[in-house]
Amino acid sequence: MNDDAQLETDLRAEGVRVTRQRLAILHVLRMASDHPRAEDILNRAKVQDPSVSQATVYRTLAMLEKAGTVLKNEFDGAGARYELAGGAHHDHLIDLDTGEVIEFHSQKIERLQAEIAADLGYDIEWHRLELYGRRPKAR
Amino acid sequence: MNDDAQLETDLRAEGVRVTRQRLAILHVLRMASDHPRAEDILNRAKVQDPSVSQATVYRTLAMLEKAGTVLKNEFDGAGARYELAGGAHHDHLIDLDTGEVIEFHSQKIERLQAEIAADLGYDIEWHRLELYGRRPKAR
DNA sequence: TGACTTTTCGCAAATCGTTCTCATTATCAT
DNA sequence: ATGATAATGAGAACGATTTGCGAAAAGTCA
Ligand SMILES: [Mn+2]
Ligand SMILES: [Mn+2]
Ligand SMILES: [Zn+2]
Ligand SMILES: [Zn+2]
Secondary structure: OOOHHHHHHHHHHOOOOOOHHHHHHHHHHHHOOOOOEHHHHHHHHHHHOOOOOHHHHHHHHHHHHHOOOEEEEOOOOOOOEEEEOOOOOOEEEEEOOOOOEEEEOOHHHHHHHHHHHHHOOOEEEEEEEEEEEEOOOOO | OOOHHHHHHHHHHOOOOOOHHHHHHHHHHHHOOOOOEHHHHHHHHHHHOOOOOHHHHHHHHHHHHHOOOEEEEOOOOOOOEEEEOOOOOOEEEEEOOOOOEEEEOOHHHHHHHHHHHHHOOOEEEEEEEEEEEEOOOOO
């Protein structure tokens, strides 16, 4: 597990200045496992550094997304939800009752997507696969 | 091919009043094959009835969506894009260069999605599968 | 048709998440 | 430490969509 000093290294690797605010935001993302919204990230970052502003949260997220460090998910409903990009590609299942986000991956689906696009004469740049469902009522 | 008188029947079937504006909007949707945005629908509807307003376009689309007559697609980028729900379920491939929307359907993928959700203990209510790609440059 | 009730309309103002402006502050190579 | 300049906070602006409100149109039943 990376400690907070690693965050500084990560930022420097991207050639940007290491600011308190960016460290706080990255720390929040490191700790999160719930695909938080910008507003959640702001609130959590403020615990570590009360000076963090909304504008900086959005700016930092946009910057990290461009750098490939962060993934921005535009699920149905309110605003975007973010997560660190670290691991392998995965798609999401959203619980319509709780809002919980569950991750999954299907090599078969990924392959089929590529085949379909190829048949249509396209190369896929990226894709979005989201399942919206609920747990069947106890029975 | 349905004529415009059919539109009136469609509206009555939904138990709402038949207005010039609604007929114009439905007509536009009937003619469209390009997944138009609300703004496009407004502009096209104005040709038939210049009195149609933006608010009515949004209100009518929301109403038709709730009735299951219209599908609202929230693709990446600007605003939502609409289409009549008539046919069979399909997903979309968006051309990143032209914005063109291509429809496709894979029974295999649909089945895999259901299996994945079932394994996770969920029933899928709806899903979104969008492929974003481009035609390989001529070579 | 005309009076009466209900729905829908256009317009403008409000929302909401996100982006931008700009004066001020902080980082960092020197 | 100093200076160049990147990054920040506060709040205004934005764009798509939604909503409140009084006016107009649609449905109802003589
Ligand atoms: Mn995820
Ligand atoms: Mn379609
Ligand atoms: Zn995937
Ligand atoms: Zn599908």
